[in-house]
Amino acid sequence: MRTQVVIIGAGPAGLLLGQLLHLYGIDNIILERQTGEYVLGRIRAGLLEEGTVSLLDKVGAGARARREGLVHHGVELAFGGARHRIDMHGATGKTVMIYGQTEVTLDLMNARKASGQISVYQAADVTPLDFDTDRPRVTYVKDGVTHEIACDFIAGCDGFHGVSRASVKPSAIQTFERVYPFGWLGILSETPPVSPELIYVNHARGFALCTMRSHTRSRYYLQCPLDDDIRNWPDERFWDELKQRIDRKAVDNLVTGPSIEKSIAPLRSFVAEPMRFGRMFLAGDAAHIVPPTGAKGLNLAASDVHYLSGALREYYDEKSSAGIDGYSAKALSRVWKAVRFSWWMTSMLHKFPDEGEFGARIQLAELNYLVGSKAASASLSENYVGLPF
Ligand code: RFL
Ligand code: PHB
Numbered sequence: 001m002r003t004q005v006v007i008i009g010a011g012p013a014g015l016l017l018g019q020l021l022h023l024y025g026i027d028n029i030i031l032e033r034q035t036g037e038y039v040l041g042r043i044r045a046g047l048l049e050e051g052t053v054s055l056l057d058k059v060g061a062g063a064r065a066r067r068e069g070l071v072h073h074g075v076e077l078a079f080g081g082a083r084h085r086i087d088m089h090g091a092t093g094k095t096v097m098i099y100g101q102t103e104v105t106l107d108l109m110n111a112r113k114a115s116g117q118i119s120v121y122q123a124a125d126v127t128p129l130d131f132d133t134d135r136p137r138v139t140y141v142k143d144g145v146t147h148e149i150a151c152d153f154i155a156g157c158d159g160f161h162g163v164s165r166a167s168v169k170p171s172a173i174q175t176f177e178r179v180y181p182f183g184w185l186g187i188l189s190e191t192p193p194v195s196p197e198l199i200y201v202n203h204a205r206g207f208a209l210c211t212m213r214s215h216t217r218s219r220y221y222l223q224c225p226l227d228d229d230i231r232n233w234p235d236e237r238f239w240d241e242l243k244q245r246i247d248r249k250a251v252d253n254l255v256t257g258p259s260i261e262k263s264i265a266p267l268r269s270f271v272a273e274p275m276r277f278g279r280m281f282l283a284g285d286a287a288h289i290v291p292p293t294g295a296k297g298l299n300l301a302a303s304d305v306h307y308l309s310g311a312l313r314e315y316y317d318e319k320s321s322a323g324i325d326g327y328s329a330k331a332l333s334r335v336w337k338a339v340r341f342s343w344w345m346t347s348m349l350h351k352f353p354d355e356g357e358f359g360a361r362i363q364l365a366e367l368n369y370l371v372g373s374k375a376a377s378a379s380l381s382e383n384y385v386g387l388p389f
Contacts, residue, residue, distance in 0.1 A: 002150045002323055003029045003118075005312065006138045008126055008295060009158035010039055010119060012101060013284030013301035015108035019059035020309035021025055029149060031123040031140050033158075035322050038108060043188055043261045045101040046211055046219060047119055049200075049297040049386030050094050052302040056104065061111040069099035070214070075384060077367060078247050081200040084371035091374075091381035094167050100213045101298055104146045113351050128154045131280035153324075154280040155308065157301075160270070162286050168277050171237040178348060180267040181353060182206070185224040187238055193244070194254045199291075200349055201245050202363055207293075207350040208245040218255075221292075221351050228264060235259050267291035269343050271335060273305070274328035281327060283308055288335050293349060294342035294384070303389040304331050341383040 005021055007014045008031035021028045031071060032039065048069070056062035073089035075096075089095055122303040131134050131154050139148045156164020165173070195325035201208040204225035213219055220242055224233075237254040246254070270289040275282045284301030307330050311323030348366050352359055370376045 001029075001147065003027045004316070005029075005150060005153045005155055006031065006128075006136075006149050007155045007157055007317065008128065008138070008164050009033075009156070009162060009284075009286065010109075010121070010123050011037075011157065011159055011301070011379040012104055012108065012298050013286070013305055014155070014157035015105065015351045016055060016302060017157060017283060017305035017309055018060065018117060018119075019061065019108060019111050020055070021312060022117055022359075023059055024309060024313040024316070026312055028117060028155075030112075030117070030119040031094040031126050031138065032119065032121045032322065033123060033126065034121065036121050040102055040105055040109075042282060043100070043102065043186070043219075043263070045292075045295065045298040046098055046213060047299075048097045048099050048104070049299045049302075050096070051297050051306075051386050051389055053097055053099075055302050055306055056107065059108075059111055061107040064103065064107055065097065065099045068103070068214070069097040070212070071095045071097055072185065074197050076158070076195065076197055076199045077202070077371060078199050078250070079364060079367045081207055081247055083199065083247050083249070084367075085197070086371070086377050086380060086384075091378040092385050094385040096295075096385055098212055098214075104298070108174040126158075126163055128156065128164055128280055131167075131276040134279070136279045152279065156280055156282045156286045157284050157305070160289050164280065164286050165272055165282055168280075173275055174252060174273045174374045176269075178269040178343065180269075180350070181226060182223050182350060183226050183228065183264045183266045184209075184221045184292060185228065185230070185233060185238070185264050186219060186221045186262070187235070188213070188217065189221050189257045189259050190216060191218050191257040192216055194250050199246065199250065200345075202349045202367060203245040204351065204360070205241070205245050205314075208242055210246065210250065224264060226292040230264055232263050233262065235262075238262075265292070267293075267346065269339055271332070271339055273332060275331050276324070276328040283331075288339065290311060290339055290342035291346045292342075293345040294338065296338040296342050298388055300335055300338050303334055306389060307331050334387060337383070337387055
């Protein structure tokens with residue numbers, strides 16, 4: 001078998017890249033380790049930047065997001081018992097959209113089916129080979145049979161634990177990492193959101209986030225110890241703890257109900273440099289991870305594949321390597337800004353066990369400055385709605 005680009009991974013990065021390449025007339029095959037149902041079952045991101053929604057529009061997968069997504073003009077920060085609204089739209093003219101990653105994935109899967117491009121789910125032992133030569137290839141096993149695809153390029157869109165980055169010889173790659181000493185315990189419930197906009201909470205008991213998927217479905221997160229277990233968190237305990245961290249008005253408005261999903265995610269910042277190794281490129285979580293506090297992970301996957309698809313289009317249409325040569329530096333420049341923003345939001349909003357009372361007071365001073373200063377609010381807004389790409 002032969003194709004122009006083999007894409008490893010059918011998460012948002014791989015699916016969106018596949019559709020952008022298809023739009024540019026570049027043949028591609030997606031190899032995914034899991035089943036489609038499994039990929040769709042992962043409850044993750046919920047917040048899309050305007051640039052991400054525009055890319056969905058561009059590949060013909062944005063119609064449902066435009067219909068069902070909730071457009072938010074502001075965001076709230078709660079600390080010291082009070083809530084403060086940041087008018088993101090007033091500061092930047094831009095908005096964000098609440099539309100779940102599961103829905104984005106479903107819309108992209110449907111667009112891919114309609115385009116007739118090949119996707120292989122349950123592809124085992126996917127192995128990128130010879131990407132430091134002019135004849136890269138990828139092998140995989142399906143139903144016990146080994147297959148090989150010859151290609152021009154490989155796109156590693158296989159997430160943090162994928163095979164692509166792991167296939168690069170260690171001397172060719174540099175990694176930067178910060179692991180935070182806590183996790184996020186998240187629940188999804190079929191209840192109306194506590195407030196029309198997101199509330200990020202700094203509290204002495206730990207961070208909390210009130211977010212949503214729709215007018216009838218809420219998503220809440222609580223900072224929890226890294227080694228905690230969801231078995232320690234029956235729904236009742238979750239709601240009790242949330243009520244202790246949110247403000248009075250929110251407690252009064254909170255509608256509780258049975259959880260339909262519950263999970264704990266560790267928080268980490270991670271960047272691999274470069275994002276290109278000969279004829280293999282990394283994009284999305286395969287190259288970088290941000291803590292979810294800034295809501296940047298999925299949006300970075302989108303900007304990466306925007307740059308990468310443009311570079312590959314230039315290679316095929318204009319016979320120029322300038323785009324692919326510049327991909328890594330261009331993507332990393334935006335990645336590091338989002339890594340900084342996510343690290344900063346995480347540092348300002350969570351309880352850090354080792355920072356003590358001094359650290360807690362510094363956080364409050366920063367939050368007070370932020371909500372009292374037009375310049376500081378505008379800076380947060382500009383990053384939150386997404387830097388241009
Ligand atoms: P994914 O989604 O991990 O997809 C990678 C795919 O590759 C497959 N794969 C392989 N396939 C073949 N062979 C192999 N050897 C393979 N190894 C792996 C996997 O099965 C998978 O299908 O990476 P991608 O596409 O780069 O997308 C990244 C996003 O999923 C991620 O950044 C976001 O979910 C992060 N995130 C958020 N991002 C936002 O932009 N806004 C948010 O509000 C937001 N909230 C979140 C989040 C992540 C969270 N968790 C669970 C870490 C909230 C949470 C709690
Ligand atoms: C979500 O809706 O799941 C979400 C929103 C904003 C974040 C993180 C997660 O910062």
